[in-house]
Amino acid sequence: MNTVRLENATLTLGSRMLWHKLNLEVQPGEFLAVLGPNGSGKTSLLRVLLGLLPLSSGMVEIDGHPPRCGSSLIGYVPQQKSFDADLPIRGRDLVRLGLDGHRFGPGLLGSSAHKVDAVIREVGAQNYADAPIGLLSGGEQQRLRIAQALLGDPKILLCDEPLLSLDLSSQQAVSTLINESRLKHNTSAIFVTHEINPVLPMVDRVLYLVGGNWAIGRPEEVLTSAKLGELYGTHIDVLHSHGRIIVVGAGDAAFADVGGHHHEARK
């Protein structure tokens, strides 16, 4: 059974159509990268799946049911952010909030501590889980974010630009960890990113959103000059270099975002 299903799903925000009649089925254990320029509705797609935003028309199902706010079927990994150094919260506390932070009541001391320990070990964060979150590096923080998301044993991992503002080795470490987790737990990973290359070897399929249009398929099917040219309605070059993919727009300012895959393309 599909973990995520969208049928003829259309989302309009104000007067802007983000995507039109989108059809998408995600299998358990599948790694789906969601690509597209800024404002193409990648994060809105996650908000729809989280039950925070209704579709304008069409149907969406999570594990056979309509999306529900705060569902434990979904683990959410946000982008790295900076915490104040003196914020009174440790990595471990942040992880634990992923389990029961939404519940009312003060919470029983010590209960579920072993669950928290187990996920912290699973992501290899035991060395710094007790340090204040504001002192951790971006990569360390993102490992704890993955632990936080895995804690409820979700069927789907929604990752919203989890590699943003990480250095290259942390990007590698974090994407490898997400990949290992989805394989080990047979979890679907829906991974919104503007940078395909760090996850290219792991991705099963790519969903590419551009101004209401969309394309889905294996990376080698979607990330081609012909397919992207069709989506953007202009000439696009897709270059391959040492196993990396570089998308280059026609130089028109309107397509500056096309090059989001690689900074060189922004020129």
Place this chain on the structure above:
Amino acid sequence: MNLLFQPFALHALLGASLVAIISGLIGPFVVSRGMSFAVHGTAELAFTGAAAGLLIAGNPIAGALCGAVIVAGVIGLLGARERERDSSIGVILAFGLGLGVLLLSLYRGFATEATNILFGNIFGISNGQLVTLLLIGFGVILVMSIIYRPLLFASVDPDVAIARGVNIRLIGIIFLFVLAFTVTAASQVVGTLLVLSIAITPAAAAMRFTARPSRAVALSVLFALLAADGGLATSLANGSIKPSVFVTTFSFAIYLVARLLGPTLRSTRSAQYGAEPNIVHRRENLGSAAGSKLEP
């Protein structure tokens, strides 16, 4: 010492202790959410409310409560974002204070009533006022124990809290009202001008010592109790000086000690945890207090 066992002193001690507990309880959340200015603004408007209450009904507490609750509602409506919120508070605060001064100048009663509103009058507390404090105290403790986890989640990690189904706007508004009640109660002890000394200072000191949320709350309550009760006891021994003077002094002294000792304790503890070798640390983000965490 016998003064301590007089009914007026016991009442004052009971009221001050309860106020210290609830102020210490909300403090770490106020600091984490960057709402110190909101506390100050609410307290100043409680002053306006108290002046109005005094003038109209001879009841400053009821007036202070009305003022604080109204301003909490207005802050909730106006400012979703922090910066926007701060400027709205500044605007309301300035106008409210002016109005309060006008109301006080219209008041023809005892002049001491005015200083009592500004600097507190815990020894003059009536039985009825004590009951009001007790009700507010238990109400705040009850609500805080219900919203503790979602409030912590919404305060430190709003994005993921939203994704996990926490209604962070509702939680924020509930907290504003908790704040309004706490500020009103605290202004009975230290006065509307000095509320920050038991609502912010103990929490700021506690956060120097620990990075655990539950310990930060516990220490903050402890420090607030030390400041409030210590200040009260000292004032009993020096009859002519208002207790708020000693409360603010104790509170400030605790903070100074925390500034001096806290960083060593906090970073010695985190230094036990080695850094992950493959990951580059962003040193510019490390506060000076904690810089030693990554040093070998």
